[in-house]
Amino acid sequence: MVVLDAVHRVQAEQANDLACRWNCKAGKCGSCSAEINGMPRLLCMTRLNDLPLDKPVTIEPMKAFPKIRDLVTDVSWNFRVKKKIKKFKPRAPDAPDGTWRMQQDDIDRVQEFRKCIECFLCLDVCHVLRDHDKGEDFIGPRYFVYTAALEMHPLDTEDRVPELKQSQGIGYCNITKCCTKVCPENITITDNAIIPLKEHVVDRFFDPVAKLLAFVGRK
Numbered sequence: 001m002v003v004l005d006a007v008h009r010v011q012a013e014q015a016n017d018l019a020c021r022w023n024c025k026a027g028k029c030g031s032c033s034a035e036i037n038g039m040p041r042l043l044c045m046t047r048l049n050d051l052p053l054d055k056p057v058t059i060e061p062m063k064a065f066p067k068i069r070d071l072v073t074d075v076s077w078n079f080r081v082k083k084k085i086k087k088f089k090p091r092a093p094d095a096p097d098g099t100w101r102m103q104q105d106d107i108d109r110v111q112e113f114r115k116c117i118e119c120f121l122c123l124d125v126c127h128v129l130r131d132h133d134k135g136e137d138f139i140g141p142r143y144f145v146y147t148a149a150l151e152m153h154p155l156d157t158e159d160r161v162p163e164l165k166q167s168q169g170i171g172y173c174n175i176t177k178c179c180t181k182v183c184p185e186n187i188t189i190t191d192n193a194i195i196p197l198k199e200h201v202v203d204r205f206f207d208p209v210a211k212l213l214a215f216v217g218r219k
Helices: 003-013 076-084 104-115 121-125 140-151 161-165 178-182 189-205 208-218
Strands: 033-036 039-042 067-069
Touching: 033 121, 039 121, 039 178, 076 140, 104 140, 104 189, 121 140, 121 178, 140 189, 161 189, 178 189, 189 208
Parallel strands: none
Antiparallel strands: 033 039
């Protein structure tokens, strides 16, 4: 029995009005995110026999988002943030037949990021959002993954680096890797997405050689 099964039994036998969001029950839709014994997890992928049952199992809504009712939280912030990120902008075709040429390694690099199921567990565990309520200044690990998938795409030409530094607040992340630890799809969020984006920002705005070259270029 998984925790979601237990929640459904409680709904059927004890609390018919218990609110819980779920959909696929296969760990692929990200709907049933909650906190089990204080740890952000998917209800449908957490087995009861993997938990210490010598004391009560606690199930709580994600703390990083406003609670609507019981285990259901308002995650609409995520969709507002996603709309603010610049969309994919492909370069012109570079082959006579109107197609593009890409290296397989460049394609493979971004495939990991496409595994995200938008469960928002990485956002729930992120201390910048959970403890410091920086949602207006910080887009969080899920959207750094989304941005990295665009920035590292071999065909993309859009420039998102200024926004990463300013309005999206990548500097707030101190790479504790807590987001990577809770990802049910095992995406290496910190090492493969956030750190490379931080390097882009540092190269653009803080590298003394780059700043000198930019100054000379303006002259």
